[in-house]
Amino acid sequence: xxxxxxxxxxxxxxxxxxxxxVLIALGVVMLMQxxxxxxxxxxxxxxxxxxxxxxxVSHFPE
Amino acid sequence: MPKPVIERVAKxxxxxxxxxxxxxxxxxxxxIFVTPTIFLLLAINIxxxxxxxxxxxxxxxxxxxxxxxxxxGLRNYxxxxxxxxxxxxxxxxxxxxxxTLFFQVLxxxxxxxxxxRKFRGNDLWTTLIVLPxxxxxxxxxxxxxxxxxxxxxxxxxxxxxFTGADPASFSMIGDVSLAPWAIVIVDxxxxxxxxxLICLAGLRSIPDYLYEAAAVDRASKWRQFWTITVPMILPxxxxxxxxxxxxxxxxxxLVVQLTGGGPGSTTELTSINLKREAFEKWRTGYASAYxxxxxxxxxxxxxxxxxxxxxxxxR
Numbered sequence: 498x499x500x501x502x503x504x505x506x507x508x509x510x511x512x513x514x515x516x517x518x519v520l521i522a523l524g525v526v527m528l529m530q531x532x533x534x535x536x537x538x539x540x541x542x543x544x545x546x547x548x549x550x551x552x553x554v555s556h557f558p559e
Numbered sequence: 560m561p562k563p564v565i566e567r568v569a570k571x572x573x574x575x576x577x578x579x580x581x582x583x584x585x586x587x588x589x590x591i592f593v594t595p596t597i598f599l600l601l602a603i604n605i606x607x608x609x610x611x612x613x614x615x616x617x618x619x620x621x622x623x624x625x626x627x628x629x630x631x632g633l634r635n636y637x638x639x640x641x642x643x644x645x646x647x648x649x650x651x652x653x654x655x656x657x658x659t660l661f662f663q664v665l666x667x668x669x670x671x672x673x674x675x676r677k678f679r680g681n682d683l684w685t686t687l688i689v690l691p692x693x694x695x696x697x698x699x700x701x702x703x704x705x706x707x708x709x710x711x712x713x714x715x716x717x718x719x720x721f722t723g724a725d726p727a728s729f730s731m732i733g734d735v736s737l738a739p740w741a742i743v744i745v746d747x748x749x750x751x752x753x754x755x756l757i758c759l760a761g762l763r764s765i766p767d768y769l770y771e772a773a774a775v776d777r778a779s780k781w782r783q784f785w786t787i788t789v790p791m792i793l794p795x796x797x798x799x800x801x802x803x804x805x806x807x808x809x810x811x812x813l814v815v816q817l818t819g820g821g822p823g824s825t826t827e828l829t830s831i832n833l834k835r836e837a838f839e840k841w842r843t844g845y846a847s848a849y850x851x852x853x854x855x856x857x858x859x860x861x862x863x864x865x866x867x868x869x870x871x872x873x874r
Binding site (some may be wrong): 508514517518522524525528529530531534537538539540541544545547548551552 | 636640641643646649650653796852855856858859860862863866
């Protein structure tokens with residue numbers, strides 16, 4: 498956990514890609530879940546933030 | 560004997576032009592070859608994408624080409640993301656996507672495992688199994704409609720034969736609870752061979768000496784399967800899931816032919832719904848916003864998936 502947080506603070510690719518991937522996955526789950534309409538409403542924003550973040554952090558150093 | 564084409568072209572090239580070309584660097588020549596492809600990609604992929612994003616912020620309707628086009632900001636996105644009908648469509652797509660991938664991977668891997676064993680008639684069985692994926696989705700959709708007929712359909716007859724139920728008592732494509740499974744069954748029937756072929760390529764790429772070494776170490780078949788077969792075949796399986804996942808997210812033709820999105824809108828997947836918005840209701844701006852939402856979702860999923868695939872391959 499500490500290594501992950503240090504990686505985030507030092508702008509390393511691995512941990513940031515993990516954060517972006519979690520956001521994308523969360524967005525897709527929110528988009529397709531059958532339980533809450535509010536989650537569906539916010540799903541696109543979450544996926545979009547995750548996707549843009551993924552494109553940016555892929556250029557961070559290892 | 561006629562001279563080769565390359566020699567004839569060289570002879571026909573004017574001397575002044577030939578002198579100029581001879582002076583080009585490898586890099587320049589490479590750019591000359593690549594440039595038409597880049598222009599084609601820009602014209603066919605990038606320009607429509609940017610245009611779609613632009614249209615998604617307007618109230619443009621392609622059937623009213625002379626009407627004023629107003630900038631509506633994020634209103635199209637707001638309306639789509641608060642529409643319960645579109646939410647229902649997403650759930651139908653999720654059901655279709657999850658179960659088709661589950662069954663195709665399970666059955667595809669099992670078939671590949673069986674076909675990989677050397678036995679008489681191996682090639683014939685491979686050809687027979689691969690046949691469904693060579694058919695047109697329109698043809699498959701149409702003939703499965705006949706197979707699903709309650710009165711004369713072979714599917715209902717077989718189910719009735721094994722379960723004792725009256726074949727005319729249920730309709731796979733007319734029943735709200737059965738129709739989502741009807742499209743899952745047909746897609747699984749059609750595309751399992753594709754997953755099987757990819758798995759078969761993976762199984763055949765595993766060198767025999769790994770199994771021989773494991774056998775010398777007295778590893779059981781079960782242990783060999785989990786420590787050799789599964790890790791070696793995982794990148795292939797992930798590739799198959801990526802291809803099928805993206806294809807099924809965009810699924811259109813097969814389901815339109817089979818159920819037309821019905822009964823009601825039970826099997827109306829996102830691409831069918833999108834086509835209705837764009838080309839039946841002619842709400843082009845709204846449909847563009849819808850397409851952008853689907854694009855971002857698929858793009859995001861594909862990004863993390865490709866990343867995971869590379870990580871598995873590096874192991």
